[in-house]
Amino acid sequence: MGAVMGTFSSLQTKQRRPSKDIAWWYYQYQRDKIEDELEMTIVCHRPEGLEQLEAQTNFTKRELQVLYRGFKNECPSGVVNEETFKQIYAQFFPHGDASTYAHYLFNAFDTTQTGSVKFEDFVTALSILLRGTVHEKLRWTFNLYDINKDGYINKEEMIDIVKAIYDMMGKYTYPVLKEDTPRQHVDVFFQKMDKNKDGIVTLDEFLESCQEDDNIMRSLQLFQNVM
Numbered sequence: 001m002g003a004v005m006g007t008f009s010s011l012q013t014k015q016r017r018p019s020k021d022i023a024w025w026y027y028q029y030q031r032d033k034i035e036d037e038l039e040m041t042i043v044c045h046r047p048e049g050l051e052q053l054e055a056q057t058n059f060t061k062r063e064l065q066v067l068y069r070g071f072k073n074e075c076p077s078g079v080v081n082e083e084t085f086k087q088i089y090a091q092f093f094p095h096g097d098a099s100t101y102a103h104y105l106f107n108a109f110d111t112t113q114t115g116s117v118k119f120e121d122f123v124t125a126l127s128i129l130l131r132g133t134v135h136e137k138l139r140w141t142f143n144l145y146d147i148n149k150d151g152y153i154n155k156e157e158m159i160d161i162v163k164a165i166y167d168m169m170g171k172y173t174y175p176v177l178k179e180d181t182p183r184q185h186v187d188v189f190f191q192k193m194d195k196n197k198d199g200i201v202t203l204d205e206f207l208e209s210c211q212e213d214d215n216i217m218r219s220l221q222l223f224q225n226v227m
Contacts, residue, residue: 097170193205
């Protein structure tokens with residue numbers, strides 16, 4: 001996903017290409033045509049129409065084109081499986097073990113639970129995380145923490161996610177964290193979120209707690225930075 005994010009960030013700085021003669025433009029046309037024909041032979045999945053994705057996300061058609069080129073560079077088949085996703089994600093956290101968190105994140109992206117993430121899945125989630133409302137981001141985060149997808153978050157699920165984040169940040173985290181730090185943090189958060197003390201956090205409890213407690217919101221925003 002590094003190429004995707006890199007090409008996305010370049011949207012604001014990319015300059016208009018200087019005019020060329022007719023021969024140059026003809027060469028570009030032929031090259032793009034050959035690339036498109038080659039792509040048709042190797043890509044297993046073609047994304048939905050850009051107009052449809054533009055309507056479903058907060059990206060423009062041009063942004064979607066750039067994102068797709070980056071996605072295709074990383075995943076020529078048009079889809080990414082969990083193993084490839086882990087390998088890509090690990091590049092961003094060389095000092096830690098990102099495999100467990102990448103597993104949870106992959107499952108959140110794979111909304112249909114097919115074992116693969118299509119461009120549509122990726123760009124929809126990216127749209128929420130980058131440009132969604134606070135409510136949309138919180139609902140997405142709830143789904144991430146709801147590991148078994150039963151509609152609730154229990155304390156062990158929250159501990160598993162938070163521990164995976166600390167493992168990903170690695171031993172060079174400053175200040176150095178104690179082994180029981182994740183559980184201590186979760187104990188505080190869970191006590192605030194579990195309004196009726198039934199041992200689980202519902203979506204409504206999660207949304208209410210996050211929006212009324214600045215400390216919880218800041219912590220979640222910190223965790224969202226590693227998505």
